[in-house]
Amino acid sequence: MAAPPPDDGVDTGRPHPARVYDYFLGGSHHLPVDAEFGARIVALDPTAPYGARHNRWFMQRATRHLAGPAGMRQFLDVGSGIPTEPNLHRIAQGIAPEARVVYVDHDPIVRVHAAGLLDGTAAGATAFVAADARDPELILERAAEVLDFTRPVALSLIALTHFLDDDQGEGGGAHAVVARLTAALAPGSHLVLSQLAGDEDTAWVGEAVDRYTTSGSTLVPRSRAATERFFDGFTLLDPGLVQPPDWRPELGVGEVRDGTRVPLYAGVGRTA
Template sequence: MSDNDPQQLGSAADVRARIDTSKPHSARFWNYFVGGKDNYEKDRELGDHIKEIFPGLVDVARTSRLFLGRAVRHLAAEQGVRQFLDIGTGLPTADNTHEVAQRAAPDSRIVYVDNDPLVLAHARALLTSTREGETAYIDADLYDPEAILREAAKTLDLSRPVALIILNTLGHVADHRQARDLVARLMAGLASGSYLVISDSTATSEGMIAASNEYNKSGAIPYYVRDVEEIGAFFDGLELLEPGVEQVTRWRAETEEATPVDAYGAVARKP
């Protein structure tokens, strides 16, 4: 069960009143790409436009979700991790972090973090748990790591290892040095033996760069694609798990053929 009081999250009507449907939003745009229904006309219009420019972004959205599942499953089943802090949760779909983790280890505890009104409206769908574990939701901002850690500590034991997950979110931080600082401050508050899981779209093809430029013209919060080396820099000082920083489709791929995509990720351990 969760400690979150549904009343504190606000009624669905109150939360939806805060949603701006006049321009696209990254969570809804991504939801459209993975086949979800929690999106609006502006999100779909942008999605269709981007698909004309670079249909490969649909593969990035789909395979990034699969990467999340493999990473969480590996950490829970093979590394013994029982605590997960998922920042930039996005909209619920199939195989959310708590579902994958608790399937492998029912006593897992998961804290989700986001500050988007539509995600908040769906928070109750995420606030489910096995009887042995716990799931909670924090309405907080990536730009305030200390507040995130403070609230997460109400559900997680930060003196024990935690897997910090930040997927397809750091691209919203324009300055790479600031993005690295945010990650470092979050990891500094976690115990030795904790893990960092990151993936983001990358500037590894002309199509992806063009798609990013068009997205950033749409009025949505901009998303900046980075070089692979910049993705790798988020893991400085940590011990990378094999195969290191790799295309999300090739990170511990479960099939021999992995579709190339413009998205890289990795999992690393804090010494």
């Protein structure tokens, strides 16, 4: 575990979702408080690390499709997380070196390690914006310094929306946040999203919600119908909203599967 430098705004006193996720993925940028919390979640659900890896593989397969056959050259990844190779820009620019990628996260630890997100190609561009998803206008303004919103953009909200409440005061809840981001997208844009499932037969989810809430974070599992509503205005690409391992598995590289259910909904939609 690498300790972040002092005075960087990182809250070392409680677990943070980005660092707990890094723990699940076997990364090195979490703190003891995150490892301890993550271990308690794994005690509830031993498949949590497997689910995190599959979520990551879903991102990789979706990006291969988008930068490949879908021809996308602009990517906006909100809730990007601590760098974990291969990051989105590595996949996109490996296919299209001219691809332009903007990462957004609100956790200071992601900013501390943002260099790992900024080593893109000279032909393309990579940028990191420290911002909260609940401030979509700020995100769009800063992203517009790198991306041309008159042209299609692939918006990734992968394992982000379950950290957003249904009701967040004036700004609205998770669905309003997503709607404000997607309203800025030109025709031909895409939305890539995964969300913790609330209607799977997984008793541990309620307990996990309690633990995240007690630790100071929001965790909101959602039904299939509520997750589909994030895609309003988009047509879901085949195979629709599925568990991450089931989204176009033929695009996978080096994945390990044991058939365990992953309680996440994952999908990719395209605007008209």
